[in-house]
Amino acid sequence: MVDRHSSAVRTPLLAQRRSRSSRQSYRSYVGTASHLGYTPGFTKRRLTTSRLAPRGRTADEVSPAQLALLAREWQLSYVTPLYRFRHGQLKTYARQLAAFVQSEKQQQGGGPVEAGAGMESTLKVSFTLVAGMAQTEADADTVFIQPHKALWSGWLACVGGDPDYMRSLPEDFVCLPLFCRGGAAWLSPLVEAWFCRTFDCCFGPLEINAVSLQWLAALWTNCRAQAGVQPLKLVWSLPVEPPLEVTYAVHPQDAWELWRSVRRPLRERVDEEEEEDEDGSVGIEEVEGFIKGLQSHFYRHFRLELSAGQLTQVSTALGSAKHGGRLKISNGSYMVTTLTLLTECALLKMPV
Amino acid sequence: MDDLARSLLQRLIRRIPRQVLKTTLSKWARLSLQQEESLDFTQPKFVLMEHLLALCAENGLGVKHITELEMIYVIDNPNQRKWNAYQLLEPRDDALSVEMIHFKEQFKVHLVALIRHVSIKIKKHTDEAVWIRLAWGDSLSRPNHLKPSYVVHHLQTPYVFVTNVTSKRMTLLNQALVLATRYSSIKDANLSGRKLTAIRDLLMKQYQQVFPSKHLQPLGEKNQIISNPQVEYEQNEQSESRLQMACEVFGGGALPELQTAIYKLETKLKDNPNKSMTGREQPFRCVVKFASTNILESLRHGAMTGIASTPVTPLLSSITQKGRNHFVITDKGPSSQ
Numbered sequence: 275m276v277d278r279h280s281s282a283v284r285t286p287l288l289a290q291r292r293s294r295s296s297r298q299s300y301r302s303y304v305g306t307a308s309h310l311g312y313t314p315g316f317t318k319r320r321l322t323t324s325r326l327a328p329r330g331r332t333a334d335e336v337s338p339a340q341l342a343l344l345a346r347e348w349q350l351s352y353v354t355p356l357y358r359f360r361h362g363q364l365k366t367y368a369r370q371l372a373a374f375v376q377s378e379k380q381q382q383g384g385g386p387v388e389a390g391a392g393m394e395s396t397l398k399v400s401f402t403l404v405a406g407m408a409q410t411e412a413d414a415d416t417v418f419i420q421p422h423k424a425l426w427s428g429w430l431a432c433v434g435g436d437p438d439y440m441r442s443l444p445e446d447f448v449c450l451p452l453f454c455r456g457g458a459a460w461l462s463p464l465v466e467a468w469f470c471r472t473f474d475c476c477f478g479p480l481e482i483n484a485v486s487l488q489w490l491a492a493l494w495t496n497c498r499a500q501a502g503v504q505p506l507k508l509v510w511s512l513p514v515e516p517p518l519e520v521t522y523a524v525h526p527q528d529a530w531e532l533w534r535s536v537r538r539p540l541r542e543r544v545d546e547e548e549e550e551d552e553d554g555s556v557g558i559e560e561v562e563g564f565i566k567g568l569q570s571h572f573y574r575h576f577r578l579e580l581s582a583g584q585l586t587q588v589s590t591a592l593g594s595a596k597h598g599g600r601l602k603i604s605n606g607s608y609m610v611t612t613l614t615l616l617t618e619c620a621l622l623k624m625p626v
Numbered sequence: 627m628d629d630l631a632r633s634l635l636q637r638l639i640r641r642i643p644r645q646v647l648k649t650t651l652s653k654w655a656r657l658s659l660q661q662e663e664s665l666d667f668t669q670p671k672f673v674l675m676e677h678l679l680a681l682c683a684e685n686g687l688g689v690k691h692i693t694e695l696e697m698i699y700v701i702d703n704p705n706q707r708k709w710n711a712y713q714l715l716e717p718r719d720d721a722l723s724v725e726m727i728h729f730k731e732q733f734k735v736h737l738v739a740l741i742r743h744v745s746i747k748i749k750k751h752t753d754e755a756v757w758i759r760l761a762w763g764d765s766l767s768r769p770n771h772l773k774p775s776y777v778v779h780h781l782q783t784p785y786v787f788v789t790n791v792t793s794k795r796m797t798l799l800n801q802a803l804v805l806a807t808r809y810s811s812i813k814d815a816n817l818s819g820r821k822l823t824a825i826r827d828l829l830m831k832q833y834q835q836v837f838p839s840k841h842l843q844p845l846g847e848k849n850q851i852i853s854n855p856q857v858e859y860e861q862n863e864q865s866e867s868r869l870q871m872a873c874e875v876f877g878g879g880a881l882p883e884l885q886t887a888i889y890k891l892e893t894k895l896k897d898n899p900n901k902s903m904t905g906r907e908q909p910f911r912c913v914v915k916f917a918s919t920n921i922l923e924s925l926r927h928g929a930m931t932g933i934a935s936t937p938v939t940p941l942l943s944s945i946t947q948k949g950r951n952h953f954v955i956t957d958k959g960p961s962s963q
Contacts, residue, residue: 505912505913512924512928512933513933514918514924514925514927514928514931514933515923515924515927516918516919516920516923516924517918517924518916518917518918518921518924518925518928519916519917519918520914520915520916520917521914521915521917522912522913522914523912523913523914523915524910524911524912525910525911525912528908528910528911528912531906532895532910567895571895571910571912572914574896575889575891575893575914575939575941575955576914576934576939576941576942577934577935577938577939577942578928578933578934578935578942579933579934579935582933583933
């Protein structure tokens with residue numbers, strides 16, 4: 275296990291450290307067939323078969339710092355644990371990053387022409403803590419990075435990370451596996467490069483696989499209060515020539531009723547009138563039942579197997595997620611649930 | 627040149643790609659040969675624009691001429707607007723013998739009677755299509771040449787294709803069309819798309835039709851299913867029959883490049899393991915959209931490979947059989963609208 279991954283190691287420092295520590299990868303920790311790669315079939319059964327779906331929160335409960343995370347489309351990556359990252363040193367990091375970006379740009383001889391961003395003036399960066407996201411004691415607080423006057427921002431988060439895994443990390447490591455970035459493309463590689471050299475970590479693309487997209491479809495539909503008039507939209511890509519994209523948009527009220535009907539037999543609820551779920555957990559069988567219900571209605575009309583294709587996108591009033599690793603959270607409700615799911619995806623995707 | 631002519635020309639030049647611009651200008655034939663040759667198409671567009679504006683001013687060209695240029699461009703490049711198809715119904719006795727001159731006259735007369743302030747330009751194209759450019763005005767303002775509508779009618783067919791007309795104006799336009807073509811009424815054909823040639827070919831069935839036949843001819847280079855020879859032997863009959871059915875429904879050879887199809891479903895959920903949903907009286911409301919660079923080829927390929935079960939469901943076969951791509955499906959069957 276370790277041998278195979280050391281061939282994938284990017285920095286020599288990492289190899290040295292691994293020999294010092296007995297840290298396991300998240301996947302080997304969990305004990306799945308991880309050396310074959312992330313296999314959704316295995317992991318979904320061994321790992322999260324149920325997730326907490328909290329009672330819908332109103333937008334008022336979102337802090338101003340958290341607001342910065344909403345209503346923008348982010349590109350997702352995973353990040354390996356950061357060596358000696360200190361939440362108390364954010365101001366220092368901000369200065370260092372600014373200096374690094376500045377010097378890199380000068381070395382590149384001016385770089386791309388940025389409309390409005392006068393690079394002659396000193397670039398300032400701010401690192402801010404986004405409190406209130408941590409779910410367990412083991413979760414590190416979310417950090418939001420914003421260079422001033424540059425149309426870019428990014429944030430690192432760990433929400434609902436498995437506490438046992440966190441505890442298994444050697445002391446000097448901080449786990450913030452989910453990295454979300456958005457804006458001017460030229461800044462991303464510079465920020466990542468600085469992180470890599472300062473904290474000896476590495477970044478990689480995080481795709482959102484079909485199972486996770488299905489989870490999001492179900493969890494977001496579960497939040498009836500925030501559904502509004504936006505439909506539940508699912509997009510599949512079918513493997514024909516030329517590729518066919520099928521967009522299936524369901525009226526939010528009808529989606530909610532289908533969802534509720536899938537949950538009902540498993541919960542044996544008596545009360546007809548409840549709006550929210552008292553029992554806040556959602557199981558994978560319910561998610562599967564929901565998606566199957568949608569697919570079979572489609573099949574009845576078109577006799578086209580959606581499962582022959584790939585689910586590539588999900589969106590509701592609460593947000594949107596795309597297979598390529600793009601995420602938008604439109605609403606504070608379920609932000610924590612969504613990020614918990616994505617934190618888990620990031621932890622699973624990490625090679626180390 | 628007045629301001630309107632200038633801004634019209636500027637917008638046009640910005641939109642037309644350079645290679646196309648050269649051909650369009652020579653077809654227009656409003657510049658002398660020398661003037662045309664003096665234009666340098668390798669220069670950046672804003673330089674070219676200034677030069678062209680100067681030449682047009684020199685020749686005393688106005689709005690009338692610039693709209694001519696625009697029309698030539700649109701006729702040659704019809705595949706970049708959103709077109710809607712309409713169908714004329716119940717021809718009167720003399721409908722099929724309506725000639726260009728008669729149509730042109732009648733259309734102008736009727737439309738102007740309905741809307742006083744409209745600028746009409748009519749041109750006959752080589753393939754029997756009549757092209758009409760309309761700029762709409764009202765009692766308070768002159769016709770707006772910056773937002774023209776285009777109408778295409780193939781004489782001796784009941785089909786009309788329209789782009790960029792508001793629903794309010796469409797009612798008046800429809801009236802004028804019905805009167806000029808000697809039909810009784812007109813309806814929305816529920817077919818729309820960006821490529822005029824594609825929707826026209828679909829509606830008028832100008833692509834290879836395949837009829838039920840015992841002698842199956844494979845599609846030749848289209849039949850790209852690569853498979854294991856042993857498996858192929860087993861599945862030969864099934865795949866041949868799928869191929870045949872796929873082609874009967876969607877056509878053979880190259881298919882019109884229709885890019886979307888939209889189904890608004892208002893049917894009940896059935897076959898649902900949860901009784902609570904099956905008993906539900908209200909329909910399950912959803913909208914399904916198919917999109918691809920060529921959905922007919924995608925669906926045909928789907929039918930050939932078995933992703934779409936054959937025989938092909940009437941919802942999908944209606945696209946080619948009825949020549950439409952907007953559907954509203956209720957439990958009583960497809961809405962007649």
